[in-house]
Amino acid sequence: MNITFVTPASNIQSMTSLQIADIVSARHDNVKRTIERLVDQGVMTLPPMEETSFKDTINRTQRTTAYVFTGEQGKLDSITVVAQLCPHFTAMIVKRWQELERVVSTDSYQIMQAQNQALKDELLRARPAWADIIHYKHMGLGTSEVARLIDRANSTVNTYIRNMQALGYDIANEPQPAQLTLEV
Structure with a gap:
């Protein structure tokens, strides 16, 4: 059995x-029966079912119901x-779960980084003095000089x-969003 899965991005x-x-090269109905037998024996709980689609061996899209295993x-x-x-x-299924974990952790990290940068950019727009501090610190100015330029106390x-x-800004290395770049 060689099936190509059509799965949603998630x-x-x-x-x-x-x-x-x-x-495992088994018939799907046999796998479902094995799951139900293990549930009856109290080895596991019954996972939820959902309708799913797949491409059969002659590339037709087929629909079926399948048990869905998620999380730990x-x-x-x-x-x-x-x-x-x-x-x-x-060993093959353990390897497949490891692949899933790598993909999800990489995607989640990239999404988190993008969201984090967007929040930082928004915060700098809301607090122009913070953007000024980053700008002047990038120029190598000390705190006293920055305080004088932005008209604030040290x-x-x-x-x-x-x-x-505390919010995760690395003042010395924080990139400035293009729209926040200040002219001196």
């Missing part, structure tokens, strides 16, 4: 009973199912810097 790690059937418990349960069906395929500038650092 940051949730998941694996379906249909994918397990493909991994789903990972453990899917490994249990594979071990029950075909013990020598257990203690106020130091407080702003501490607040920015």
